[in-house]
Amino acid sequence: METDPLPRLHAEIRARRDQLIALTQDLIRIPTLNPPGLHYREICDYLSDRLSAQGFVTALVRAEGAPGDSDAHPRWNLIARREGAGPGACVHFNSHHDVVEVGHGWTRDPFGGALEGDRIYGRGACDMKGGLAASIIAAEAFIAAFPDFRGAIEISATADEESGGYGGVAYLAEQGWFDPDRVQHVIIPEPLHKDRICLGHRGVWWAEVETKGSIAHGSMPFLGDSAIRHMGAVLEEIERKLYPLLATKRTAMPVVPEGARASTLNINSIHGGEAEPEPGYSGLPAPCVADRCRIILDRRFLIEEGIGDVKAEVTGLLEGLKSSRPGFDYSIRDLFEVQPIQTAPDAPVVRSTGAAIERVLGRVAEHVVSPGTYDQKHIDRIGRMKNCIAYGPGLLHLAHQPDEWVGVQDMEDSALVMALVLADLLT
């Protein structure tokens, strides 16, 4: 590259500060709540209009038949592509456009997009409409500064990340949108913070464990067999054996926060015996021995662990009870699993983003790994695209919280980083 792109990109982005704010506010004001998946078409149309005006060719793709897709709540996705002046690589920015429920405790309008000082408030401000807006401004600024760039820029806004991404990135990856022949670098502007590069995530295994019993009158429990007591034995084994074992397992992955560098297990829910009464029911429960009890396990595992071993730890414990505890019987059902992934620290998109962070912020980029999964899993596994990171503005701990906000300066800085990455990879 002949000249330093930084001053030109800096000027182009600074000139778009008001646009960056307005775009973020507009996106927040479209309440794309998931579940159930509201206003997906509206936000895709809004983005399609904006990006078409900038020379992008846009495609609206409905994930027909995907989990959650229905005529009442269609799963719409937008992919926009801007070709450069010659052949070259394609850099793709992928953001999810859905947001989680509002919840309690807000002191601002969750869909107002209020600007107060440097902060824009609203549901999805940091996770991740601020990141989406920053990537759009980055691309527009880059195109203005380098109209003769080579290769292509893609921006996608996809559905359902908050509920697994099956109506969004997973569907698009299955349709070939993330094939390495058409996309060579992917940046997901999730709120990992402007000086950090997220290389991947830990693995996940969700399973439902059910203990069996037999129903009887509650006044003569000896005539039945309580599935809840059996589950109590399962929980005791988990406390006594599994938790201490998990605490000894540490990963070399740079997972943040620090506590997530060990294996973790959350007992997501427990249900046993009679169903909860309907709201408003004022009667008493009926006296019964519980014949079924279920828990849902949410196990997060490390790149050093195999999923087979992870499952065997739990089934081993259940089999142990089966041989030692009279009447104990169980079933176990897999609900969901994702392998851990970690992009190589010397992958091109990591190196380019690291260099840009150093230029813009004057500090060495921190490499991190997310405790939970996000859409990179589908890009990696279904799309077979390994050169992928999450990088974007916003503070991760504000995601899904009341009074969620994103900082304007943070968005501007990370937009400049993204624009520099485009200059590095496409000029």
Ligand SMILES: [Zn+2]
């Ligand atoms: Zn997110």
